[in-house]
Amino acid sequence: MKKDIQxxxxxxxxxxxxxxxxxxxxxxxxxxxxxxxxxxxxxxQCHARFDPGWEMEKLPRVRKLGH
Ligand SMILES: [Zn+2]
Numbered sequence: 001m002k003k004d005i006q007x008x009x010x011x012x013x014x015x016x017x018x019x020x021x022x023x024x025x026x027x028x029x030x031x032x033x034x035x036x037x038x039x040x041x042x043x044x045q046c047h048a049r050f051d052p053g054w055e056m057e058k059l060p061r062v063r064k065l066g067h
Contacts, residue, residue: 004049005040005049005050005051006019006048006049006050006051007050007051007053008041008050008051008052009052010052014026014041014052017043017045017048018050019043019046019048020045020046020048022043022044022045022046024044025044026041026042026043026044027041027042027043027044028040028041028042029041029042029049035057035058036055036056036057037056037057038051038054038055039052039054039055039056
């Protein structure tokens with residue numbers, strides 16, 4: 001199942017899915033591009049994907065895949 005990643009604005013309690021209302025938090029996934037890692041939140045109930053705009057750089061032990 002491939003769904004578009006939606007931008008999301010979060011309030012102080014990052015535990016409620018805006019799509020289905022699930023309230024027990026998110027799974028996390030990571031998208032690596034150009035040495036920057038984007039954290040993607042995935043709702044465990046409806047599997048909607050959200051990009052909260054969190055980025056990390058220069059993480060140790062992350063290798064480039066492929067060449
Ligand atoms: Zn949901």
